[in-house]
Amino acid sequence: MATIKDISKLAHVSPGTVSRALSADKSEYVAKETRDRVRQVADKLNYKYSLVPTPDKNKLNFVLLTTLTLEEETRDEYWRFIRRGVYEAADAVNINMKRIVRPSKDIEPKDFAEYDAVIVVGTISRTAIRALQKVNANVIIVDPGQCYDNLVDTVDTNLAELTTHALDEMGKSAQSIGFIGGHRHEVNLDGTSGSIIEDVRTSAYKQWCKVHQREPIIKETNWTTKQSMEVADELLDEYANRLDGLLVASDPLSIGVMKGLAKHHVTPGRDLQLISFDDLEFASYLTPSLTSIWLPKVELGYAAVLHAETLVRFPRTWHMKNIIPGEIRYRETFNPD
The missing domain is CATH 3.40.50.2300 (Response regulator)
Structure with missing residues (x-):
């Protein structure tokens, strides 16, 4: 039977990298090229692994789907702060938020069926939203970048x-x-x-x-x-x-x-x-x-989790827009006073 050490030798990476690449919770922290190589080796050796975390039956289980690449998140702190807000709220209300997913050819709508809610960060297509809603009624979009009319719940600013x-x-x-x-x-x-x-x-x-x-x-x-x-x-x-x-x-x-x-x-x-x-x-x-x-930023992520929790506990047939307003902070480059 193949082991993680066997995979690490053939994939030319450390055992720790193999473990993360084959983990549902930590695979996003491994570069895509490395992650794909490790999984190809694991599949070739018939090594059994699962990319779907085991739900905690004593908690609500949410999944975070971010449309941003790691490069985009690194370039603009705005998106990282939103994600921080998601984590902080999940921790505060005791919600399991271990899995973070980025769109890819390996993703299928059925992967989201076992979660209590799906929180999406960024601009996702209407086709994707409808596909998610077929398997999970509780979908919330954070900073959607466009108006989805009455298609889905959103959390945004003005x-x-x-x-x-x-x-x-x-x-x-x-x-x-x-x-x-x-x-x-x-x-x-x-x-x-x-x-x-x-x-x-x-x-x-x-x-x-x-x-x-x-x-x-x-x-x-x-x-x-x-x-x-x-x-x-x-x-x-x-x-x-x-x-x-x-x-x-x-x-x-x-x-x-x-x-x-x-x-x-x-x-x-x-x-x-x-x-x-x-x-x-x-x-x-x-x-x-x-x-x-x-x-x-943090506030958007935090509000999204609370919004999702309410949606799970109190189901409804209509959609809502949750707006958190911003404000101008005047400094030297423009001050009307």
Whole structure:
């Protein structure tokens, strides 16, 4: 009979890595290439393992399905804070939340049938939602990135309202306000990308420009700091001194934007107004300090677990949107006072 040591030798990894790769609870901490190699060796040796954790009959058992890759979570703390909120709430109310799943070709809807609820983080396709609901009635989406109408319960923040409020504040003195952001894309259960979704902030910015008869100045990125620096450079080349305001869709993007502005000797707060989103910890330590819209992060994850628990204990036939509002934190890059 094959052992973990046998697999580790053939897969050229440590026994600990083999154990994690074949574990339902810890496999996500192993790189996909390594994980696939270990499982191929295990299958070849007829080593028996299960990727479905044994439910705890004395607790509610939830599963977390995140549409974000490890790279995306590493790049933007926002998503990691949401996940932290999920863990904190699960621990506080004694819910078993051991399994974390990312969409892939190995995932099937039936894998979610044994759980009391499925919490999804990010933008998942409607097809995937319907497939999940066929096997599990209790599905909750956190920060869905789009409106699912009456299809599923969601936990989100008021991004469109916050965007409009920020633009109203800047628009009192700034005439040409640009927007730097990026799009969202739906993810299917098999890990493939679905439709491209316009970010809520982008839509709200376009609507504000239309209502106030302002020229929309939009640059979209792939959500990397490097590209945000490049598009900031492009904006100043194109609009020069005419640009007197910028709304940026995340704090990590704003780091690149501020570097791009510095190349043109433009200081936010003095030469143009700048507001960002997220209010991550580093925002107040930048020079100048970054005015940023605080978004619930840990709070979203925490609320999702409590929302799911209520849904399990008190079943209903209608869907709800749970909105936790954000707020502007004024600092040096824009302060109306």
